[in-house]
Amino acid sequence: MSLTADQTVEALRAAGEPTRLRVLSLLAGEELSVMELSRVLDQSQPRVSRHLKLMSDAGLVERFPDGARVFYRLTSDPVVHRLIDTVLDLLADGEADADHRRLDDVHKERETAAAAYFEQVAPQWDRIRSLYVAETAVEAAIERAAGPGPFERVVDLGTGSGRMLTLLGKKARMSVGLDLSHNMLNIARSNVARAGLERVELRHGDIFSTRLPAESADLVLVHQVLHYLADPAAAVVEAARLVMPGGRLLIVDFAPHDIERLRDEHQHRRLGFADDEIRRWLTDAGLKPSAPIALPPDQDGLTVIIWTAQRPAQSARKTA
Numbered sequence: 245m246s247l248t249a250d251q252t253v254e255a256l257r258a259a260g261e262p263t264r265l266r267v268l269s270l271l272a273g274e275e276l277s278v279m280e281l282s283r284v285l286d287q288s289q290p291r292v293s294r295h296l297k298l299m300s301d302a303g304l305v306e307r308f309p310d311g312a313r314v315f316y317r318l319t320s321d322p323v324v325h326r327l328i329d330t331v332l333d334l335l336a337d338g339e340a341d342a343d344h345r346r347l348d349d350v351h352k353e354r355e356t357a358a359a360a361y362f363e364q365v366a367p368q369w370d371r372i373r374s375l376y377v378a379e380t381a382v383e384a385a386i387e388r389a390a391g392p393g394p395f396e397r398v399v400d401l402g403t404g405s406g407r408m409l410t411l412l413g414k415k416a417r418m419s420v421g422l423d424l425s426h427n428m429l430n431i432a433r434s435n436v437a438r439a440g441l442e443r444v445e446l447r448h449g450d451i452f453s454t455r456l457p458a459e460s461a462d463l464v465l466v467h468q469v470l471h472y473l474a475d476p477a478a479a480v481v482e483a484a485r486l487v488m489p490g491g492r493l494l495i496v497d498f499a500p501h502d503i504e505r506l507r508d509e510h511q512h513r514r515l516g517f518a519d520d521e522i523r524r525w526l527t528d529a530g531l532k533p534s535a536p537i538a539l540p541p542d543q544d545g546l547t548v549i550i551w552t553a554q555r556p557a558q559s560a561r562k563t564a
Contacts, residue, residue, distance in 0.1 A: 246323060247323055247324070247327070251303075252327070254302050255302055255303065255304060255324060255327055256327075256331070257302070258298055258299050258301070258302030258304055259299070259302075259304060259328070259331055261295070263285065263287065263292075263295055264295050264298070264299055265331070265332075265335065265340075266285060266340060266343050267281060267285070267292070267295060267296065267299070267305075267316075268299075268304065268305075268318070268328055268331070268332060269332055269335070269340040269343065269344075270284060270340075270343055270344070270347060271305060271316060271317055271318045272318060272328070272329075272332060273344075273347070274317075274474050274475045274478075275315050275316065275317035275474070275475060275477075276315065276316060276317075276347075277313045277314065277315050277316075278292055278293055278296065278313070278314050278315075278316070279313065280347075280350055281296075281316070283346070283350065284343055284346045284347050284350065285343065286346075296316055300316070303319055303321065303324055304318070304319055304324060304328060305317065305318055305319060306318070306319055306320065308521075312502070312504050320524075351474075378541075378542065381539055382496070382539055382548050382550075383407075383411055385537055385539055385550055386408070386411065386412075386465075386467075386494065386496060386550060387411065387412070389494055389537060389550050389552050390412055390415075390463055390465075390492065390494060391463075391492070392415070393412075393415030393416065394415050394416065394417065395412070395415055395416040395417065395462050395463045396416070396417050396418075396461075396462050396488075397416065397417065397418055397419070397420070397460060397461040397462060397463075398412055398413065398415075398416040398418075398419040398420070398461065398462075398463045398464075398465070399419070399420045399421075399422075399454075399456065399460075399461040399463070399464045399465070399486055400419065400420070400421045400422070400464075400465045400467065401422050401451045401454065401464065401465065401466050401469065401479070401482075401483055402422070402423055402451055402466065402467070402468075402469035402472075403421030403422060403423045403428070403429075403432055403446070404423060404425075404428050404432065404467075404468075405428060405431045405432055405435055406421055406431070406432030406433070406435045406436050406444075406446070407435070407467075408421075408465045408467050409421050409432065409435075409436055409441065409444055410435055410436060410439040410441065412463070412465075413436070413439065413441040413444055414439075414441065416443070416463070417443065418443040418444070418445070419441070419443065419444045419445070420444075420445045420446075420447065420456065420461075421436075421444065421445070421446045421447070422447050422448075422449035422450075422451065422454060423446075423447075423448070423449070424448065424449070424450060424451075426448060429446050429447075429448060432446055433446055451466075451469065451473070451479045451482060451483070452475070452478055452479060452482055453482065454482055454486065456486055457486075458485050458486065459485075459486070459487065459488040459489065459491075459555070460486060460488060461486045461487060461488060461491060462487075462488050462490065462491035462492065463491060463492055463494070464483050464484075464486050464487050464491070464492070464493045464494070465493075465494050465496070466479065466480070466483050466493070466494070466495045466496070466497075467494075467496045468496055468497060469497070470495065470497045470514065470517065471497055471498060471512050471513060471514045471515070471516065471517070472511060472512065472513055473513060473514075474513060476514065476517070476525075477525050480495070480522070480525040480526065480529055481525070481528075481529050483495075484526065484529030484530060484531050484553070484555075485529070487531065487554075487555045488555065489555050489556065489557045490554070490555065490556075490557040491554065491555055492552060492553070492554050492555075493526070493531060493552070493553050493554075493555075494550060494551070494552050495522060495526075495550070495551040495552075496548065496549070496550050496551075497516070497517055497522075497548070497549060497551075498515075498516040498517070498546045498547065498548060498549065499516050499517070499518075499538065499546070499547040499548075499549050500515060500516035500517065500518055501515050501516045501546055501547075502515060503515065503546070516546070517549070519536050519549070519551075522536075522549075522551045523551070526551065526553040530555065531553035531554060531555055532553060532554050532555075532556060533551065533552070533553040534551075534552045534553065534554070536549050536550065536551050536552075537549065537550040537552075
């Protein structure tokens with residue numbers, strides 16, 4: 245598949261402006277909100293929005309509203325993406341360094357706020373997770389979606405208090421839980437010990453770079469984690485990488501909603517996820533998605549969705 249001459253000229257014209265090149269360079273790393281781009285570029289939000297609209301109309305970037313905010317990311321069209329990569333590769337070394345240093349400052353502020361939040365709420369974490377839908381119903385649905393087992397290896401990314409490990413660990417020969425919060429890991433260790441689970445390894449680790457072997461787990465869990473992340477698609481790719489042929493990935497998170505206060509009060513970055521978005525990420529990562537399971541709350545609140553996907557068993561033979 246390729247672009248016509250007119251499409252190529254239109255895309256190059258849309259990219260051919262210094263601020264728009266800066267935006268493309270920033271979005272090449274992660275999805276960002278208009279507010280964040282405005283801050284990094286030191287330009288007004290209306291001005292940045294005009295640039296983004298022009299690039300969106302030309303198919304260079306994709307716009308997606310999230311509650312009261314609007315986020316942007318580079319196009320998912322592989323041909324246009326390749327054109328953008330080529331244009332950015334031609335820029336002089338160091339051209340966008342200042343922008344990326346300012347973006348690093350935004351990252352540090354996010355990380356500091358998130359770390360402080362998780363350390364503060366760690367002792368009440370399971371109670372917070374059950375504010376919007378009955379946790380017993382969610383856990384029963386997770387057990388059904390995971391299957392009866394037994395599992396060779398369960399990996400829980402963003403394990404928090406270790407609840408998924410204590411829920412499913414007895415069906416596993418061994419389990420691994422990763423989290424960036426030491427306080428959370430300490431609580432998980434206590435909970436795992438109290439549950440009598442012995443073959444459980446708890447690690448300080450990053451969901452974007454787990455350093456775990458590829459295709460090494462027959463069950464991978466990402467439970468109520470994606471909505472905190474700046475690049476949830478990248479986390480899905482890393483989680484999918486760990487799934488062995490015939491194994492399964494479970495993602496548990498919220499359906500789209502508009503409760504803006506969760507951003508400030510609970511450090512939520514994304515206000516839920518649409519099914520087609522998660523399904524596309526899973527498919528692109530080489531997994532076969534199943535129909536999602538929706539768990540609406542008893543009263544007004546958030547709907548929890550369980551997405552499951554499997555790596556085809558024959559993939560090992562193809563790789564060999």
